[in-house]
Amino acid sequence: MKRLTLKDLAKMTGFSVATVSRALNDHPRISRKTKNKIIETSKKVGYQPSLIARGFREKKSYLIGLIIYDLNNSYHAAATRSILEEAQHEGYQVLIRSTLDLPTGVPEAIEDMKRVGVDGIVVTATRLEEKSLENLIREKFPVVQMMRRLAQNTGVQIVPDGAYGIHMLVTHLLRLGHRKIAMIGGPDNLYTSKTRYEAYYQALRENDIPIDKNLVLKGRAFSYDTGYKLCKAILRRRSLPDAIVCADDHIAFGAMQVIDEAGLSIPEDIAIVGFDDCEMSAHPRIQLTSVKYDMKQLSRLAVKSILEQIDGGIPDHKLIKIVPQLVVRMTCGYLKE
Amino acid sequence: MKRLTLKDLAKMTGFSVATVSRALNDHPRISRKTKNKIIETSKKVGYQPSLIARGFREKKSYLIGLIIYDLNNSYHAAATRSILEEAQHEGYQVLIRSTLDLPTGVPEAIEDMKRVGVDGIVVTATRLEEKSLENLIREKFPVVQMMRRLAQNTGVQIVPDGAYGIHMLVTHLLRLGHRKIAMIGGPDNLYTSKTRYEAYYQALRENDIPIDKNLVLKGRAFSYDTGYKLCKAILRRRSLPDAIVCADDHIAFGAMQVIDEAGLSIPEDIAIVGFDDCEMSAHPRIQLTSVKYDMKQLSRLAVKSILEQIDGGIPDHKLIKIVPQLVVRMTCGYLKE
DNA sequence: CTGAAAGCGCTAACAC
DNA sequence: GTGTTAGCGCTTTCAG
Numbered sequence: 001m002k003r004l005t006l007k008d009l010a011k012m013t014g015f016s017v018a019t020v021s022r023a024l025n026d027h028p029r030i031s032r033k034t035k036n037k038i039i040e041t042s043k044k045v046g047y048q049p050s051l052i053a054r055g056f057r058e059k060k061s062y063l064i065g066l067i068i069y070d071l072n073n074s075y076h077a078a079a080t081r082s083i084l085e086e087a088q089h090e091g092y093q094v095l096i097r098s099t100l101d102l103p104t105g106v107p108e109a110i111e112d113m114k115r116v117g118v119d120g121i122v123v124t125a126t127r128l129e130e131k132s133l134e135n136l137i138r139e140k141f142p143v144v145q146m147m148r149r150l151a152q153n154t155g156v157q158i159v160p161d162g163a164y165g166i167h168m169l170v171t172h173l174l175r176l177g178h179r180k181i182a183m184i185g186g187p188d189n190l191y192t193s194k195t196r197y198e199a200y201y202q203a204l205r206e207n208d209i210p211i212d213k214n215l216v217l218k219g220r221a222f223s224y225d226t227g228y229k230l231c232k233a234i235l236r237r238r239s240l241p242d243a244i245v246c247a248d249d250h251i252a253f254g255a256m257q258v259i260d261e262a263g264l265s266i267p268e269d270i271a272i273v274g275f276d277d278c279e280m281s282a283h284p285r286i287q288l289t290s291v292k293y294d295m296k297q298l299s300r301l302a303v304k305s306i307l308e309q310i311d312g313g314i315p316d317h318k319l320i321k322i323v324p325q326l327v328v329r330m331t332c333g334y335l336k337e
Numbered sequence: 338m339k340r341l342t343l344k345d346l347a348k349m350t351g352f353s354v355a356t357v358s359r360a361l362n363d364h365p366r367i368s369r370k371t372k373n374k375i376i377e378t379s380k381k382v383g384y385q386p387s388l389i390a391r392g393f394r395e396k397k398s399y400l401i402g403l404i405i406y407d408l409n410n411s412y413h414a415a416a417t418r419s420i421l422e423e424a425q426h427e428g429y430q431v432l433i434r435s436t437l438d439l440p441t442g443v444p445e446a447i448e449d450m451k452r453v454g455v456d457g458i459v460v461t462a463t464r465l466e467e468k469s470l471e472n473l474i475r476e477k478f479p480v481v482q483m484m485r486r487l488a489q490n491t492g493v494q495i496v497p498d499g500a501y502g503i504h505m506l507v508t509h510l511l512r513l514g515h516r517k518i519a520m521i522g523g524p525d526n527l528y529t530s531k532t533r534y535e536a537y538y539q540a541l542r543e544n545d546i547p548i549d550k551n552l553v554l555k556g557r558a559f560s561y562d563t564g565y566k567l568c569k570a571i572l573r574r575r576s577l578p579d580a581i582v583c584a585d586d587h588i589a590f591g592a593m594q595v596i597d598e599a600g601l602s603i604p605e606d607i608a609i610v611g612f613d614d615c616e617m618s619a620h621p622r623i624q625l626t627s628v629k630y631d632m633k634q635l636s637r638l639a640v641k642s643i644l645e646q647i648d649g650g651i652p653d654h655k656l657i658k659i660v661p662q663l664v665v666r667m668t669c670g671y672l673k674e
Numbered sequence: 675c676t677g678a679a680a681g682c683g684c685t686a687a688c689a690c
Numbered sequence: 691g692t693g694t695t696a697g698c699g700c701t702t703t704c705a706g
Contacts, residue, residue, distance in 0.1 A: 048448070048451070048452055049452070050452070050454065051452045051453045051454065052389060052392055052393050052398060052453060052454040053393055055389055056389050056390055056393045061389060061453070062453065063432070063453065070418070071408065071414045071415070071417055071418040071421070072414070072415065072418060072616075074411060074414070077408045077409070077411070077414040078408070078409065080408055081407070081408040081409060081435065084408070084433060084434070084435050085435070088434065088435075093432055093434070093449060093450075093453060094432065094433055094434075095400070095430055095431065095432055095433075096421060096431055096432075096433050097421070097425070097430070097431075098418065098421050098422070098425075111385070112430060113430075114385070115385055115386070115387070115388045116388045116389060116398070116399065116400065116430055117387065117388070117389040224616060253617070253620060256620075256622070257620055257621050257622075260621040260622060261621055279409075279561060280590070280617050283590060283593075283594055283623075284594055284597040284598055285593070285594075285597060285622040285623060286620075286622060
């Protein structure tokens with residue numbers, strides 16, 4: 001059961017290959033009659049053009065690449081899901097690569113994707129320094145940095161306004177009376193980490209709270225594990241913080257686990273807040289105060305930008321920040337006395 | 338900055354295109370000297386063969402398709418992650434489609450994937466009846482059904498032994514003294530649902546527990562939402578069950594939420610067990626008793642089988658069941674004296 | 675051991 | 691309005 005080609009259709013209809021091609025791609029210079037006839041038989045026999053031959057010819061693959069951090073993180077899974085949906089909607093298929101934030105992750109992914117000829121790449125696994133990505137942008141290849149961005153202002157960057165979110169979180173904790181506020185975040189080489197640390201400092205400064213660098217713990221990844229280990233380190237200290245700002249919900253879940261295990265209570269002994277607002281955060285047993293934003297909007301903008309870039313216009317730089325929203329639940333605590 | 342082609346390399350080295358091609362694919366009939374020279378310059382200038390041209394020529398794309406249910410389900414996300422890893426490891430790239438179990442999901446995904454010319458397809462979103470998939474298998478296209486399978490014994494099917502898992506769960510609940518055991522599962526047209534319902538009945542029968550069909554609730558999907566809604570329905574009844582078997586952890590989380598909200602306690606009033614053992618299930622605030630199995634093993638077998646099939650041998654039928662393991666935590670309760 | 679040439683399926687000049 | 695032809699980058703006969 002071999003696939004039908006244009007040549008087969010040509011033979012069947014009695015026209016030339018070129019005419020058949022024109023009919024199927026509704027080219028202007030063709031008579032309605034032949035066109036209809038050809039389209040009809042094409043349908044009847046279930047002809048499917050080979051995208052790979054067409055792509056070969058046109059230097060187009062109708063594929064877009066998506067480079068992500070890790071599907072284990074439900075937030076990144078949600079982003080991936082959303083991109084998938086948007087891309088399918090636009091008639092593109094998606095090639096996915098996961099980097100786990102390894103140094104070789106992005107360069108290898110880019111190389112492989114270029115080899116199979118994707119038309120554009122959405123990267124949600126961007127680290128602050130990423131030579132391969134910078135080069136890609138420089139050579140005007142269609143790229144969108146989504147969720148995370150390079151340190152440089154270059155290319156299209158569509159990110160949630162993490163600084164704003166953390167600022168809301170810290171301000172909220174201060175308003176509730178917490179003073180000694182710790183933070184557990186991710187590695188320094190990620191945009192998400194950096195902005196969140198900075199926003200934390202900024203919020204404290206604005207409220208004249210002295211900054212204590214010992215209260216800031218940096219993990220290797222945005223993960224349950226990071227929260228678990230670093231919060232454990234905090235609990236080993238003599239004096240405990242009132243509250244811990246976690247740079248994402250997964251970190252917060254891990255931190256909560258340690259606090260629970262230690263027999264302390266949340267938020268009475270230590271308040272916890274997260275970021276991203278996973279499904280589980282709303283669970284009555286968790287009730288994590290967090291920050292959420294419209295992932296659908298992010299993804300839609302990202303895919304739209306990729307398509308625009310594919311069709312020609314690649315801007316030197318464009319930065320879109322999506323404003324998030326505070327979701328107050330139980331773990332942040334209440335006004336003391 | 339155009340990409341280099343074989344022709345360019347030929348010009349640079351002074352050999353013909355054919356020789357260059359042979360050198361790069363270490364063909365037997367070529368002298369070591371020329372081969373080395375060509376490979377060297379190829380490396381120096383960073384030549385990358387166009388997989389799309391090669392694929393066009395060879396009818397191979399070096400792509401495999403992966404059709405999944407939904408990344409929102411952390412269990413399916415984990416499966417996807419695992420497949421991605423294995424495939425990358427084998428030098429294949431992965432095209433992902435998510436169906437959300439819509440009736441048109443699989444057929445459309447298959448059609449699109451064939452168009453871009455994937456070499457094989459792993460389907461984790463199989464429904465019991467799936468004409469498009471059955472046809473694909475019949476025409477000897479490389480396919481693996483992973484995690485879920487068709488009702489028919491056809492093609493390669495690599496699934497966890499859900500029946501065994503549910504059997505362990507129900508038996509365990511019975512041993513703990515629970516007698517009135519309800520079940521919340523997924524839609525009837527999924528393998529995962531069907532086997533799990535059957536195993537539930539089977540385990541009850543073996544223990545001479547009368548079967549009450551009213552205790553079996555069927556949701557639309559394996560989701561938090563299903564657990565939430567159906568458990569709510571259960572709580573509205575006059576007499577409550579001792580325990581609820583949920584067909585996956587997400588359903589269990591939803592069910593737990595309702596029970597918590599109703600002010601009942603788990604497991605004292607109602608015990609809950611899940612299936613899949615998500616990361617969150619181990620959290621001290623959840624401590625869901627569940628069943629886990631080696632996803633890595635499943636994925637590895639699936640990818641291995643796809644590659645084998647691509648290289649020739651497509652078996653008519655092959656069924657592999659992975660044996661799962663019971664993970665006992667708090668939500669299943671203890672012996673009622 | 676190496677080169678010349680054909681051809682995969684498709685589109686786009688270029689003729690007629 | 692339609693047919694002929696060339697060529698995308700690669701592998702693989704077939705000669706030499």
